[in-house]
Amino acid sequence: MQDTDILNKRIAILGSGNIGQSLARGLLRSRKIKPGHITLTRKHIELLGEFRKKGCLLTDNNEEAVLNSDFIIVAVRPEQAASLLSGIKKYLNSQKHILISTMTGINIKKIQSLVGVDIPIVRVMPNTALSIGESMTCIASFSIEEQYINQVKELFDLVGKTLILDEKDMIEATVLCGCGVAYFLRIIRAISQGGIEIGFHSHEAIQMAAQTAKGAATLLLASKKHPEEEIDKVTTPRGITIAGLNQMEHEGLSSAVIKGILASAEMAKKILSNFS
Secondary structure: OOOOOHHHOOEEEEOOOHHHHHHHHHHHHHOOOOHHHEEEEOOOHHHHHHHHHOOOEEEOOHHHHHHOOOEEEEOOOHHHHHHHHHHHHHHOOOOOOEEEEOOOOOOHHHHHHHHOOOOOEEEEEOOHHHHHOOEEEEEEOOOOOHHHHHHHHHHHHOOEEEEEOOHHHHHHHHHHHHOHHHHHHHHHHHHHHHHHHOOOOHHHHHHHHHHHHHHHHHHHHHHOOOHHHHHHOOOOOOOHHHHHHHHHHHOOHHHHHHHHHHHHHHHHHHHHHHHO
């Protein structure tokens, strides 16, 4: 039986690009995982200097990282999956390791076929807000003991909120959570540009837009109400808020956002078909 105390686990992040580095930053920020328990791999490890200074272990050897870790987090691009997994499969230990994938569009069945080892495999879809402990991370697996899912959930609870889903829903989770950060940043950018149009300097408009967006999201999470209930509180008859909202809707705001989400979902399904 595995030790279920995640604070004692050693973590290997294989492929430390944007998501891998964001996860490492978030884990370090939580102060729950010792820096020396985190190993990051990358072909050019000189790009990971900030993590060496913080006490993490760095290597360009994935096999070495696997041998010295308990959680194996595969954070490479989908097209790199076959090469990486074939390189580490003989070092995987079903009594020790949990394999965690952040790869878009590669399902657990495919990962299992690539490693050829009977090992717990869990898919996660976080976003880059991992780095500040504010990710929305969706988690999925099947046919493994609940303890493994719980360990992965506990790990990612250190860097934000988590939600356990059926694996069939992970494509859609990728769109809402993984891509969603970019959607909201683009909306904040648009609002800040409007702020510049009405007289504010860029840095002022961005600060006001970003903090207002943060407040709106926090308010919604705290109240657990439908967004329209909170919107109703700031829309008065013949008021300035409803005038702006109606103009945005006339220009297709909601429709454009929905169509964008659908376009991302279609692209994600194409990626899945390429790697299934």
